[in-house]
Amino acid sequence: MNLLTGEDATAMRLADPSAAPPSFATSPAPSSAPALLAPPGRRFIVQRAVRHEVPLLMGLVGPSGSGKTYSALRLATGMAAVSSGGPIVLIDTENRRAEHYADQFAFQHIDFAPPYGPLDYLAALQAAERVEPSVIIIDSLSHEHDGEGGTLDCVTAELDRLAGTDPTLQQRLATAAWRRPKALRRAMLSGLLRMRAHVIVCIRATERTRMTREPMATEPVELGLTPIAAPEFLFELTCSTLLKAGAQGEPCWASTLTGEHAAIKLPRQFVDVFRGGGALSEKHGERMARWASGEVLPPTGRRRRTRS
Ligand SMILES: Nc1ncnc2c1ncn2[C@@H]1O[C@H](COP(=O)(O)OP(=O)(O)O)[C@@H](O)[C@H]1O
Numbered sequence: 159m160n161l162l163t164g165e166d167a168t169a170m171r172l173a174d175p176s177a178a179p180p181s182f183a184t185s186p187a188p189s190s191a192p193a194l195l196a197p198p199g200r201r202f203i204v205q206r207a208v209r210h211e212v213p214l215l216m217g218l219v220g221p222s223g224s225g226k227t228y229s230a231l232r233l234a235t236g237m238a239a240v241s242s243g244g245p246i247v248l249i250d251t252e253n254r255r256a257e258h259y260a261d262q263f264a265f266q267h268i269d270f271a272p273p274y275g276p277l278d279y280l281a282a283l284q285a286a287e288r289v290e291p292s293v294i295i296i297d298s299l300s301h302e303h304d305g306e307g308g309t310l311d312c313v314t315a316e317l318d319r320l321a322g323t324d325p326t327l328q329q330r331l332a333t334a335a336w337r338r339p340k341a342l343r344r345a346m347l348s349g350l351l352r353m354r355a356h357v358i359v360c361i362r363a364t365e366r367t368r369m370t371r372e373p374m375a376t377e378p379v380e381l382g383l384t385p386i387a388a389p390e391f392l393f394e395l396t397c398s399t400l401l402k403a404g405a406q407g408e409p410c411w412a413s414t415l416t417g418e419h420a421a422i423k424l425p426r427q428f429v430d431v432f433r434g435g436g437a438l439s440e441k442h443g444e445r446m447a448r449w450a451s452g453e454v455l456p457p458t459g460r461r462r463r464t465r466s
């Protein structure tokens with residue numbers, strides 16, 4: 159029996175266009191190979207893809223004063239206008255600073271004090287969900303990483319527990335010390351992904367540099383404004399933008415710097431939403447929420463000139 163790879167098959171057709179398309183081997187694997195069996199009871203259905211209503215997970219990344227909190231409230235106000243009618247709930251790790259905007263926006267507030275372990279975040283999210291919100295704002299997610307009692311603190315505590323003060327043992331067990339904190343982080347992440355409300359996460363960013371790996375290089379490489387959050391959170395964001403220092407809520411959608419690149423995600427369906435530029439606003443939030451509800455957005459932005 160001939161076993162053909164995809165490349166073999168293409169080559170055959172290129173050589174003789176009249177040749178019938180090759181049929182691929184379906185015979186059982188040679189007896190020496192272990193049989194690959196599907197798990198019993200596992201069934202898969204193939205059906206036409208349809209776009210369902212989905213909750214948004216939007217990231218706002220930037221240094222202090224760039225516009226994360228204010229923009230999150232503006233976007234959330236727009237999203238709430240098209241959603242279930244539930245309130246906006248803001249989970250505030252920043253010493254109640256979001257309440258400075260309480261007379262400009264209508265929202266519920268959760269004062270989230272340390273510790274900032276992943277399960278503490280999960281508890282705050284569950285408290286927020288109890289009021290059936292249309293939007294939850296987490297301001298900020300960064301404390302989950304480097305805040306008091308956050309994941310980095312959990313890793314240090316775990317390392318102390320496993321290795322005590324012995325530096326050699328500490329070095330040997332450095333990876334093992336991440337196991338439990340990572341599992342807790344995964345639990346929080348899957349809780350976050352189960353939220354029915356739209357979620358906006360504010361993430362702090364700092365200017366970072368990294369020493370290059372080139373042997374002769376002496377200059378550090380600039381990474382730019384780098385998000386303070388675990389990559390697994392950034393990976394799950396539906397859309398994410400970078401607010402640079404002093405941006406006053408004006409988003410940045412492109413950068414060649416590695417750190418900044420990690421903060422930016424603009425999927426195709428939202429390109430039009432942000433085309434006009436300007437500070438993040440209720441209008442942007444409203445259009446994003448309309449897409450998330452299943453609507454097909456009409457194009458916006460450039461108007462056609464009419465001849466006089
Ligand atoms: N989207 C926006 N539209 C208009 N003004 C904004 C916007 N975002 C931020 N600003 C201005 O910038 C100031 C600082 O924003 P803030 O959200 O508090 O920063 P951060 O949370 O990043 O520290 C706000 O008080 C407001 O005056």
Ligand SMILES: [Mg+2]
Pocket residue numbers: 226227228252255297
């Ligand atoms: Mg803020």
